[in-house]
Amino acid sequence: MRIAIHHTTHYRFAQPAWHGLQRLRLTPRSCAMQSVIDWNVSVIGGTTEVRYDDHNLNPVMLVAFDAGAEDIEVQCRGVVETHDKAGVYGKHNGCMPLWGFVTQTALTKPGTRIGQLAARFKGREDHLPMLHDLSDAILAAVAYETGLTTAETTAEAALAAGHGVCQDHAHIFIGAARELGLPARYVSGYLLMEGAEDQQAGHGWAEAHVAGLGWVGFDVSNAICPDERYVRLAVGADYRDAAPITGMSQGAGASALEVSLKVAQQSVEQ
DSSP: OOOEEEEEEEEEEEESEEEEEEOOOOOOOBTTEEEEEEEEEESSSEEEEEEEEOOTEEEEEEEEETTTEEEEEEEEEEEEEOOOOOEESSSSOOSSSSGGGGGTTTTTTHHHHHHHHHHTTTTOOOOHHHHHHHHHHHHHHSSEESOOOTOOOOOOHHHHHTOOHHHHHHOOOOOHHHHTTTOEEEEEEEETTTTTEEEOOEEEEEEEEEEETTTEEEEEGTTTTTOOOOEEEESSSSSSHHHHHHEEEOOOOOOOEEEEEEEEEEOOOO
């Protein structure tokens, strides 16, 4: 399947910024699950200082704000051909060792509730079926509801509240999987949704490392392993480590954010 994406992120500042940096993980990489046909990232109001691959092999752009910038706009446009691998990404790569993905982060660290959730699956050696059951249990416990959590909400807090979005579901899954001794990580990207070409935000899901298979994806929010409707952007220990845009500014004051995202299937001419 070919998926066309047009993603614009626009920040407006209360006053001109005298300094600012943004780290962009907005460039998909070709892998077993996808082939990047065409992709371009452009920035208005900033200058790309350097491009590099981070510790997880995510392509990264470091952008400096233009002096006195009152707004900055990041535009991504491209086409990715995707392949259904039943959620199996495969073998581990990158500079981070697998044991690094068993280490909890501030966003995934279990408290009592995640500890109790993980305890339900302790001792099971059928890891793949167990992870599917874990995903189902999380969705049953945490209803998908927007506007009630933020990027700073921890997995434990979302599970306690009983509601959240894809990021929260992924963090709970990652925290519980790590509690069970399995490497797990966060994946940011896009999802083609039927009848919803215009979307409010990108998507996120989790992957766990299973012996004999490698990394396997679990989209808790949609109760499915990622298929050909998914486009991968970046991976990391949690959302912060794989976020499409992170940054800081000085002198800009408050900022207003506008996001425009279109994800559509592209027809392939014969």
